[in-house]
Amino acid sequence: AIRITQSPSSLSASTGDRVTITCRASQGISSYLAWYQQKPGKAPKLLIYAASTLQSGVPSRFSGSGSGTDFTLTISCLQSEDFATYYCQQYYSYPPEVTFGPGTKVDIK
């Protein structure tokens, strides 16, 4: 099974900061990676898929990059509504198999 790690597990940042979260797969997954945002008490929300494609309606301050085993999610200018937990998810395998990363909590400094 493909294992996913994320770093950092948490970070403190201020509004306006540039934030980068890293996701690493235990084997190459091409660009089969998605990013989600989850706020307390809410369902996750898809932000990015195919490593770098922005989901419709997601602000352009969110961007994704990477392929193979190393990926990043960048928030270019952190807004108050961006304080949340972020998860990456791989969907490379066939037959279909999905793995979520452990999450990165972004809170207010």
Add this chain to the structure above:
Amino acid sequence: EVQLVQSGAEVKKPGESLKISCKGSGYSFTSYWIGWVRQMPGKGLEWMGIIYPGDSDTRYSPSFQGQVTISADKSISTAYLQWSSLKASDTAMYYCARAPYDILKFDPWGQGTLVTVSS
């Protein structure tokens, strides 16, 4: 509007059975996967499995194989997650989510069903 609406919160005792549901609307229910995701209190997301209602193709995470059963009734656009004998460790929020056939990106998600198992 594409929407997934899940059944309400459940409180059960250990050993009891349970079936929770996820009803899709606003799209062709048989043309997308429905996935189930567990989130234990204060913890991260865990993929449990997926079903393709068009042909009932079902895949389970190795961690959940044999522990739960995923099914769907395409006549009423509803997917199900069921347990035959609940344990206290099944206490969690359970989400369903839709994914296209060829890209397992989950969107949208249901609102979640909280399952509490306590004696």
